Amino acid sequence: MALASSSGPSTERAWWRDAVVYQVYLRSFADADGDGIGDLDGLRQHLDYLVQLGVDGIWLNPCYPSPQKDHGYDVADYRDIAPEYGDLATFDALTADAHARGLKVLMDLVPNHCSSEHxxxxxxxxxxxxxxxxxxxxxxxxxxxxxxxxxxxxxxxxxxxxxxxxxxxxxxxxxxxxHLFDAAQPDFDWTHPDVIGMFDDVLRFWFDRGVDGFRIDVAAALYKHPGLPDWTGGHYNEYTHNRPQVHEVYRRWRRIADSYAPERELTFVGEIWVPGVADLAAYLRPDELHQAFYFDLLKQPWNGQLFRSSIDGALTGIGSTGATITWTLANHDVHRTVTRYGIVRADEPHESLDRNLAFIRPRGEVDTALGERRSRAACLLLLALPGSQYLYQGEELGLPEVLDLPDQVRQDPTWFRSEGLDPGRDGSRVPLPWTAQAPSFGFSPTQVTAEPWLPQPQWFVKYAASEQLKDADSTLALHRRALRVRRDLFSTVDRAVTWIDVPGRDDVLAFRRDSVTCVVVFGDTPLRPPAEWGSIVLCSAPVHQGQLAGNSAAWLHTP
CATH class of the missing domain: 3.90.400.10 (Oligo-1,6-glucosidase; Domain 2)
Incomplete structure (x- = not known):
């Protein structure tokens, strides 16, 4: 057995340290007014769905006024709500409704750039x-x-x-x-005091309205090398990312968030793509960000040894410092897990593209049924890990990526700027199917004729939330059980992880947290768990004669 620990010197148990947060891509979540675009009232109507799912909070992708060149990540006004989503009064009502149900509300902050219409x-x-x-x-x-x-x-x-x-x-x-992104997204100069002061005011504006925290977009990219020299070192440009001055911004913001204590526990979670775990941990020092996404696990193919190595990297590089590890396997920028884990023959990405695209937006032959089994197993693995987890909307439904959107309906600037070499992100942003009824599967009111802003494929009917709620074995049912059981099994256990080696089975990943064992069978061969692991509490696939199926996961418990 090998031992790794995510226990650190801190004994703080703030809500965000063990929270499961649901990412709401508002434009594609639910449309209440019938214009084909998701909105705040649509989200309000489904808050009980999220409560019953069992999450602790929601993170809203940008809903500020915007020309929508990058669907909200081109912000024209940081202190208002885009009319297609609602208004400030609607946002206040959403926050009040969420808080009344025990849900925290996080917004998305875009500090690296704004809209060219700002x-x-x-x-x-x-x-x-x-x-x-x-x-x-x-x-x-x-x-x-x-x-x-x-x-x-x-x-x-x-x-x-x-x-x-x-x-x-x-x-x-x-x-x-x-502009590190689209031409419609000019970068701020963060050496200018007006920029620093504006974002101080933006934080306070939303904190004063009751927001519980922010996800920070492109958090490592605010400062650039002052000389703007040419970069010849590869795809990751160290002249535009991870400059040392950025840490002072987050120390400043941490002081602002802490000024609301002890009445409120606010949090920042950074979207931080950096070369290594040590770089990531630097953003999580006690006076900087509370959380930062650990993207390394998201990038791993379906391989038990690679998953274990990645998890170990987080446990030793982040968890051992006392900081919270923030896990996720999907978001609005990557292909859905069903598709990523279902690829059986991958295409080579074009040499001009960032090599990370081979991991986060791969192309190739997909076995959707295999991907669904693996995605369900990955759900149990993710929720068994110590720390906080973020779930992207639709993952609880087992949605695959929509890979065959017609070119004429695509809207992602990555598709256009790469001349179609990058498959883009539209396929993970197709509006959700709530019911089995056409034309919009419950995304919009049935009496309207406006089409969803991205077309939904007919096979979405299989994944409709209303149908899955009737099926005790559905992916939605699995997520609801897992989130409920997680509270009972992991709420008081030690956050230390003890790896369990399974002789002769390099395709099996198993670890123990106090009295709970999580096991994932990455290969096709079934596994009979040893008796000392305890009784099965939850499994992602049916158990036959005491054996776990290939490409499945289980939680076992010993009294």
Whole structure:
């Protein structure tokens, strides 16, 4: 047996340390007003569904006013709600309804960039070179005699160059501005005090409205190398990410959040893509972020040894410091687990693309039935791990990725900027099926004719929540049982993890937390659990003659 521990010196038991948070991609969750776009009232109508599912809180993807070039991650106003989703009064009602049901509410904050329609950026374009308005963003002259070459060779994460040239107020070709994502998303210059002050005010605005925390978008990218030199070191650009100055921002924000204590326990969770676990742990020091997603596990293919190595990395690199490990296997930027784990023959991604796409948005031949079995097993593994977990909407329904969206309906800028080489993220954002009834499977009211903003395939009927609620063996039923049992089994146990080696079975991952054993069979050969592991409490697939099926998981308990 090998021992790893996520126990640290801290004894704090804030709500977020063991919470299960449900990610709501609001645009695709539920449409109450019939315009084909999900909204806050649609979410309010399904809060009881989330309570019965058993989650502790919700994280809302951006619902601020936005031109929707990147569906909310291009923010035009950080202190309001987009009209297609509702208004501030509706948001306040949602927060009150959620809190009345014991659910925490987290918003999505986008501090690296805003929309090109943000008043600051429009003023910057109108003001001209060298103006105070342009100093809030990263404007530079181009290279060459006529300035027609971008200031450096940096690439956009969405594909293509990270610079766009503007037309100056006098009509002549002018300066270039930096955008790590789409051209409609100009990057702020975080060395400017106006930027720092604005986000201080934004945090307080939403905290004062009752928000319980924020997920921070692209949290490692706020600061850039001041000299803006060319980058030649590979896909991960260390001149645009993980600069040391970013940590002071989160110390500042932590002080703001802590100023609401002890009456409120607020949290920040960072979206942080960094080279290694030590880099990630640096954001989780006691005076910085409370949480940061551990994406390494999400990137692993269906392999027990790779899963164990990744989990070990988090336990030793993060858990041993006393920080909370924040696990997730899916979100709005990656292909759904059913599809990722169901790929039986993968296509090679284009050499121009980030190599991470082979793990998070793979293409290839998919065995959906196999992917469903593996996804159900992964659910039990995830919920057995010590720390907090984030579940992406629709994963509890076992939804596969919609891989065959027609090109003409796609809206993700990654698809367009990569000229279709990146499959994009639309397939994980297709509106949810609530009922088996056409035309929108309960996503919109039945009496309206507006089509959902992304088309739903007819096979969604198989995954409708209403039908799964009638089936005790459905993926939705499994999630509800797992979340309920998790509270009883893991609420008071030690957070230490003890690995259990199974002789001759490299395809089996097993670990123990106090009196509970979690076992995952990654291969096809069944496994008979040893008697000392205890009795099966929950299993992702039927047990035959005391044996766990291949590609399944179980929780066992000894009194």
């Amino acid at each position: 008043p600051w950026f429009r003023a910057a374009v109108a003001a001209g070179p060298g103006s105070p308005e342009r100093a809030r963003f990263i404007f530079r002259d181009g290279r060459g005699d006529d300035g027609a070459t971008p200031p450096n060779n940096w690439s956009s994460i969405f594909g293509g160059p990270a610079w766009t040239r503007i037309v100056e107020p006098d009509g002549t070709p002018g300066q270039w501005y930096l």
